[in-house]
Amino acid sequence: MALADADRKRMAERALLYCLTDPPQLDQLTTRGLCHGVGGLLCTVQRVAEDAETPTAFSDRLPELRERFLALSPPKEPGFLTGAAGAALAFQGTEPGSEIPTEWDGCLLLR
Numbered sequence: 001m002a003l004a005d006a007d008r009k010r011m012a013e014r015a016l017l018y019c020l021t022d023p024p025q026l027d028q029l030t031t032r033g034l035c036h037g038v039g040g041l042l043c044t045v046q047r048v049a050e051d052a053e054t055p056t057a058f059s060d061r062l063p064e065l066r067e068r069f070l071a072l073s074p075p076k077e078p079g080f081l082t083g084a085a086g087a088a089l090a091f092q093g094t095e096p097g098s099e100i101p102t103e104w105d106g107c108l109l110l111r
Helices: 006-020 038-051 062-071 084-091 104-108
Strands: none
Touching (some): 006 038, 038 084
């Protein structure tokens, strides 16, 4: 999007959808964290849905991702990338029909 390249945007959306429909890839996410965890995937899917050609292709996957997130143990450490703070932020706005309450994830370069 930063390059205004529609082909690359579509290619990125297709790649993410492929990952979201590949159980072996999803099963590799074993924590709630932002960095390499389900929390990071939740954030990514939410933000991609905002600008996707077909937003529901992504937003319809949020309930399953929420379930995956909640099935994992909460982080014990308080940190941002792998800890409880980041996991809590990632879970904000994942309820059906809700929006991300702030643009806190700007530091993740998702916007």
